[in-house]
Amino acid sequence: MFEIAKLQKAIIWLLAANFVLGVSLGATSLPRNLIQVEAAITGVISLVLMYRLAKILHPSFALVYAIFSAIPLIGLICLLVLNGKATTALRCRGIRVGLLGADRGDLSKLALDSSSVASSVGSVLNSVGPFLGLLLVIGLFSLSSEVRSFFLTGANFKIILTQTVIVAIGALGMTMIIVSGGIDLSVGSAVALASVVGATLLVKGFSPAVAALITILSGGVIGLVNGAVIAGFRMLPFIVTLGMMGVGRGAAKWLAGNQTVNSPETSINAIMGLEEPTQLFPLPPGVWIAIGLAVVMSVVLRQTVFGRYIFAIGSNEATARLCGIRVQLHKALIYSFAGLFFGLSGLMQLSRLTQGDPTVAIGLELDIIAAVVIGGASLNGGTGSILGSMIGALIMAVLRNGSNQMGWPTYMQEIIIGVVIILAVGLDKFRQTRSA
Amino acid sequence: MSATRLRMSGLQKAFGATRALRGVSFEVAPGEVHALIGENGAGKSTLMKILSGAYTPDAGSIELDGEAFVPDDPLHARRCGIAMIYQELILAPHLSVEENILLGEEPAKFGWLNRPRRRELARAALAELHHENIPLEAPVKTRTIAEQQIVEIARALVHQPKVLIMDEPTSSLTQVDTENLFAAIARLKQRGVSIIYISHFLEECRRICDRFTVLRDGESVGTGAMASADLKDIIRLMVGREIQDIYPRTPHSLGEPLFELREVAGRTKPRSVSLTLRAGEIFGVAGLIGAGRTETLRAAFGLDRLDGGAVFVQGAASTRRTPTQRLAQGIGLLSENRKEEGLMLNRSLADNLTVTRFAPFTKFGLINGRAQRQATRDWMQRLDVRAQGPAQAIGELSGGNQQKVAIGRLLHHEAKILLLDEPTRGIDVGSKAQVYKLMGQLAAEGKALLFVSSYLPELLGVCDTIGVMCRGVLVAARPASEWTEHSIINVAIGQSENLEFS
Numbered sequence: 001m002f003e004i005a006k007l008q009k010a011i012i013w014l015l016a017a018n019f020v021l022g023v024s025l026g027a028t029s030l031p032r033n034l035i036q037v038e039a040a041i042t043g044v045i046s047l048v049l050m051y052r053l054a055k056i057l058h059p060s061f062a063l064v065y066a067i068f069s070a071i072p073l074i075g076l077i078c079l080l081v082l083n084g085k086a087t088t089a090l091r092c093r094g095i096r097v098g099l100l101g102a103d104r105g106d107l108s109k110l111a112l113d114s115s116s117v118a119s120s121v122g123s124v125l126n127s128v129g130p131f132l133g134l135l136l137v138i139g140l141f142s143l144s145s146e147v148r149s150f151f152l153t154g155a156n157f158k159i160i161l162t163q164t165v166i167v168a169i170g171a172l173g174m175t176m177i178i179v180s181g182g183i184d185l186s187v188g189s190a191v192a193l194a195s196v197v198g199a200t201l202l203v204k205g206f207s208p209a210v211a212a213l214i215t216i217l218s219g220g221v222i223g224l225v226n227g228a229v230i231a232g233f234r235m236l237p238f239i240v241t242l243g244m245m246g247v248g249r250g251a252a253k254w255l256a257g258n259q260t261v262n263s264p265e266t267s268i269n270a271i272m273g274l275e276e277p278t279q280l281f282p283l284p285p286g287v288w289i290a291i292g293l294a295v296v297m298s299v300v301l302r303q304t305v306f307g308r309y310i311f312a313i314g315s316n317e318a319t320a321r322l323c324g325i326r327v328q329l330h331k332a333l334i335y336s337f338a339g340l341f342f343g344l345s346g347l348m349q350l351s352r353l354t355q356g357d358p359t360v361a362i363g364l365e366l367d368i369i370a371a372v373v374i375g376g377a378s379l380n381g382g383t384g385s386i387l388g389s390m391i392g393a394l395i396m397a398v399l400r401n402g403s404n405q406m407g408w409p410t411y412m413q414e415i416i417i418g419v420v421i422i423l424a425v426g427l428d429k430f431r432q433t434r435s436a
Numbered sequence: 437m438s439a440t441r442l443r444m445s446g447l448q449k450a451f452g453a454t455r456a457l458r459g460v461s462f463e464v465a466p467g468e469v470h471a472l473i474g475e476n477g478a479g480k481s482t483l484m485k486i487l488s489g490a491y492t493p494d495a496g497s498i499e500l501d502g503e504a505f506v507p508d509d510p511l512h513a514r515r516c517g518i519a520m521i522y523q524e525l526i527l528a529p530h531l532s533v534e535e536n537i538l539l540g541e542e543p544a545k546f547g548w549l550n551r552p553r554r555r556e557l558a559r560a561a562l563a564e565l566h567h568e569n570i571p572l573e574a575p576v577k578t579r580t581i582a583e584q585q586i587v588e589i590a591r592a593l594v595h596q597p598k599v600l601i602m603d604e605p606t607s608s609l610t611q612v613d614t615e616n617l618f619a620a621i622a623r624l625k626q627r628g629v630s631i632i633y634i635s636h637f638l639e640e641c642r643r644i645c646d647r648f649t650v651l652r653d654g655e656s657v658g659t660g661a662m663a664s665a666d667l668k669d670i671i672r673l674m675v676g677r678e679i680q681d682i683y684p685r686t687p688h689s690l691g692e693p694l695f696e697l698r699e700v701a702g703r704t705k706p707r708s709v710s711l712t713l714r715a716g717e718i719f720g721v722a723g724l725i726g727a728g729r730t731e732t733l734r735a736a737f738g739l740d741r742l743d744g745g746a747v748f749v750q751g752a753a754s755t756r757r758t759p760t761q762r763l764a765q766g767i768g769l770l771s772e773n774r775k776e777e778g779l780m781l782n783r784s785l786a787d788n789l790t791v792t793r794f795a796p797f798t799k800f801g802l803i804n805g806r807a808q809r810q811a812t813r814d815w816m817q818r819l820d821v822r823a824q825g826p827a828q829a830i831g832e833l834s835g836g837n838q839q840k841v842a843i844g845r846l847l848h849h850e851a852k853i854l855l856l857d858e859p860t861r862g863i864d865v866g867s868k869a870q871v872y873k874l875m876g877q878l879a880a881e882g883k884a885l886l887f888v889s890s891y892l893p894e895l896l897g898v899c900d901t902i903g904v905m906c907r908g909v910l911v912a913a914r915p916a917s918e919w920t921e922h923s924i925i926n927v928a929i930g931q932s933e934n935l936e937f938s
Contacts, residue, residue: 316781
């Protein structure tokens with residue numbers, strides 16, 4: 001178990017290193033000379049992160065790595081080899097990699113006109129904005145040393161991450177929907193129904209694997225119905241999913257006989273179970289499932305034809321039609337696909353509560369929508385990212401957890417979260433009008 | 437009351453480098469119906485927007501009943517007695533006839549609506565038009581287009597206007613409704629209302645107008661009495677410019693028929709369009725705004741419903757297809773509405789250019805972003821697109837560069853049949869010349885181009901064949917060399933033969 005914890009830690013550091021590189025190189029509209037400065041800064045940050053990674057893997061690795069990184073050039077090459085995307089991005093821009101990533105001569109030649117600097121700073125802010133928000137929130141809760149001793153601990157972050165899972169997995173589906181210009185209000189009901197379905201199947205003696213699969217599929221079926229009605233009758237997603245919110249909730253209560261269904265002890269409960277609650281690692285499997293799916297969905301949205309079509313439909317449906325994208329078919333696909341994620345959220349819910357509760361997750365869809373919007377997506381469609389939504393989900397969880405640790409009453413949390421949502425969207429609006 | 441109701445002298449207006457009005461002067465007497473005639477883009481709408489207070493003129497003056505008139509905004513102009521009826525109806529479809537007529541001018545006391553008074557006013561306005569039969573409670577959307585037009589006019593009448601401006605009021609009316617409208621105009625005239633009547637249909641103007649003014653390139657070039665005027669002279673005044681040879685021609689020859697429309701009809705427009713487009717041909721479609729040119733392209737491409745007729749692609753019948761299928765057949769459509777339909781403004785240049793065909797850089801369903809950007813860069817170079825790079829959002833580019841990307845999308849798609857709807861609209865002269873040149877090159881490569889334009893010189897300069905549409909019908913298609921601006925306008929306004937009221 002100790003080995004697994006170490007491996008998990010290593011993966012987290014690897015992800016962090018990639019994140020830093022990804023953010024800076026993702027801001028592709030940066031002018032060349034700014035990229036060099038960026039490369040220098042992120043080069044250093046990444047080196048530190050990679051060093052930690054090596055140390056975690058094996059102490060002797062750290063020594064070797066330290067020697068390597070003493071020669072920054074080789075260090076950077078190592079880094080670039082590790083991160084293929086970075087290599088191509090740097091090479092594409094013809095960046096000469098010298099001391100600390102950027103050539104001195106080139107740095108002296110920096111001639112930045114103010115508008116391009118402003119727009120680049122804006123685009124960097126765009127991609128790291130939610131991340132900064134997360135750091136800010138964590139920082140604020142860490143101000144008081146009394147609270148810090150509870151709040152800023154591995155054990156507490158394990159709880160936060162576990163609490164995030166349900167919203168985060170839902171946000172994966174919701175990001176697709178919102179980017180395509182739609183909305184889904186039936187998520188809470190879908191989650192409740194799925195958890196009841198799962199619990200009922202377990203009670204009836206189905207194997208955990210079969211129960212899990214059907215639980216996820218039940219969410220998919222709700223999504224399919226949503227999508228088919230929205231696409232088939234060209235109806236507003238808001239109305240259709242509002243109706244489904246009632247239908248799903250009612251169906252869950254019906255199926256559960258209007259009471260909670262206690263499921264027997266199975267391996268499903270382990271997905272969200274907290275082992276060794278005093279330390280951060282190992283994280284429960286649910287967290288890893290969420291991270292893994294986030295990576296997959298990030299690739300799907302950014303790198304696949306399907307993903308581009310989602311953005312195209314959200315950006316301008318008329319253009320999408322003009323360009324031969326089967327808009328209605330894709331809408332149906334998007335809602336069905338998202339439904340599977342909501343079903344998975346339901347499975348996580350079942351695992352956490354170890355029972356199917358038809359009255360659970362009321363208003364969950366609003367938390368999920370808030371997470372996606374805080375993460376930078378626009379309800380008008382066409383913008384949004386998985387990474388942003390995940391950070392948005394984390395911000396929501398940290399706010400809840402922090403407020404608890406501060407001993408604030410729940411009504412206070414609700415007010416704070418409401419204000420944060422408005423602030424986040426207002427900030428986004430401000431950013432957009434500035435850049436327009 | 438003076439003998440002149442409205443006098444405009446030396447009106448000028450420029451938008452940036454474009455001089456929309458260069459000096460417009462004319463007068464309208466009380467009870468006069470004055471025809472304002474001019475080609476698309478001659479400056480009629482700019483002039484009307486100045487009169488209704490939407491724009492402020494750069495120079496010149498307006499007098500209303502002998503006093504200087506400077507409208508601050510549309511509301512002010514309306515209060516001063518200038519009412520405008522737009523070509524596109526601007527009614528609130530779900531509200532009742534009565535509510536629409538008094539929208540924004542509801543009789544009220546302390547915010548409390550006076551319903552009986554409103555009813556009275558609405559009834560009076562309709563009575564004045566002899567249309568008491570229109571039910572006041574009915575939602576406007578349940579009435580016919582002609583009745584909606586009457587409601588629109590009634591709305592203008594509520595303010596007891598001195599001057600009523602009508603922009604192409606008959607363009608969507610049937611013959612009978614047109615007669616009703618003319619009767620209403622005659623009654624207004626008797627009441628002493630001055631009417632400025634904008635229309636492309638000279639026969640109509642001749643029937644109901646007393647005098648006319650012709651606008652050309654932002655100038656008033658002639659005024660006269662309608663009864664004594666020769667329509668030929670009016671047309672000469674409308675056109676009156678030399679065609680300059682700014683159209684680079686790439687020699688190309690015509691090949692096999694690639695695309696054929698046979699009596700194609702849409703839901704309302706077009707009514708009947710037949711044409712044959714050959715490989716290496718540039719086929720121009722001329723016609724007035726509202727003649728159904730855009731609708732023809734949209735129906736043929738599958739964006740709008742095709743109600744009748746047949747479409748043949750490369751000789752094979754292929755009538756009803758979705759845009760997806762049309763693209764698969766190698767047909768591409770350039771939308772006339774770049775911002776609303778043509779482009780995804782917040783997406784990157786690369787995505788906009790390659791969205792119809794990701795295949796060249798897709799492996800196992802994953803798009804290779806680098807290859808995509810490289811392909812985009814190649815097209816940017818070939819089409820001379822000025823931008824920071826393939827990742828820049830397309831909304832940040834200038835109109836000309838946006839248009840080049842929109843055309844580039846068809847080229848990247850390797851479309852063999854290109855349906856181009858107003859490809860030079862709203863772009864600068866330099867970009868226009870590049871677009872003409874590109875069109876010639878594409879024809880030389882054996883592609884077939886259907887080119888819809890409202891600007892006659894470019895049609896005459898670029899096309900091999902030109903067809904002219906009038907009221908939803910493609911009336912005549914002939915080699916471009918057999919057309920002149922005069923003859924095109926003649927057909928477009930339904931002059932030649934007896935096609936207008938068939």
